[in-house]
Amino acid sequence: MLERITHTNTPSSPVVTQRRQIAHIVARESAETLVGRPAGFRVEVLRRLIGPVAHHVAGRFVTYDRALGDAGLRHGSAWIVDDATGGLAVEGREHVPARGPLLIVANHPGLSDAVALLAALGRDDAWIVAANYPFLRALRLASRRFLFVSEDRADRLSAFRRIVSALRRGETVVVFPAGGLELDPALSRVAALASLATWSRSIELLARLARDTLVVPAAVRGVVSPSAFDHPLAKRRGVLKERQRMATLLQLALPAYRANRVRIAFGVPIAPGRTRDVHAAVLDAMHALIGTA
Secondary structure, eight states, X not given: OGGGOOOOOOTTSHHHHHHHHHHHHHHHHHHHHHHTSSSSHHHHHHHHHHHHHHHHHHHHHHHHHHHHHHHHHHHHHHHHHHHHSSOEEEEOGGGSOSSSOEEEEEOOOOTTHHHHHHHHXXXXXXXXXXXXXXXXXXXXXXXXXEEXXXXXXXXXXXXXXXXXXXXXXXXXXXXXXXXXXXXXXXXXXXXXXXXXXGOOTHHHHHHHHSTTOEEEEEEEXXXXXXXXXXXXXXXXXXXXXXXXXXXHHHHHHOGGGOOOOEXXXXXXXXXXXXXXXXXXXXXXXXXXXXXXX
C-alpha cells in the first residue's frame, strides 16, 4: 500500500505545506515538554535545534495521514499500526459487531491508541471524538473522520449532536471519556484504574439517544514504550503523566522505541435498553479489562 501513497513535493504543494505545519507544531510541543514550560528563550532555542528531527517526524505523519485518506480507515490504520508499532494483539474481537450503531468507550494512553482501535474494529464507518488540537487539525485527511470537541459550550453541544447523528445512522463512534491523556496500563495499572473515576457520564446519554446502540468497552495498553518510559530523560519527571509525555516524545524521535506491541481488549457489549446504569456497567467492565490485562 505504501507504494500507492505518492506526494507532489513542489515547494508550494499542499503536502509540503502540511509537513511544515506539522513540523512546527511537533518542534514547539517537544521543546515545551523538554523545558517544562510553555514559552521563553530556552523553548525557542530548543525549538530551532529540534527542527530537523521534527521535520522528519512530520514526514511520517503526512504519510500516515495519506494512508488513512487513500486506503480508508480499516486498511490505512492496519498499515500504520504495522509501520509504527511492534504489531497489534486483539482480545474479544467477537464482541464487536460488523454493522449497526456502535459506541466504543476506551481509555486514552495516547500515541497510537486511536489508530490501533480503528485497525482492531475493522469497520470503515468509524468516527473519533477528539479535542480540537492544532496537530489533529493538521491531519487534513484523517481529520475528516474526527468529531472535534472544544471547551466552548455551543461547540460541545454541536459535537454532541453530530455524535448522536452518526450513531443513529448506524455508524461507529470512538470516545475517550477521560477527556485527556491517561497513563498506559502497561506502565501503571493502578494509575490507569484510578483514572476511570474521572470518566464522563455523557456516554450513557449518547447511547440512550441513539436507538439500538451497543456500548463496547475497550482497554488499550502497550502504546508507550517501557524502555522510553525508563529513559533517564523521562525518569527525571516526577509526575507520571509528564514522564509518559517525555517517553512519547522519545518514541516519536527514535525508531528503537517503536517495537512495542499494542494490545486491545474488547468487553462484552452493553445494551442501554437492558442496563439500568450504563456508566457503572462500563466502569465495571473497564476495571475487569485493565485489571486482568
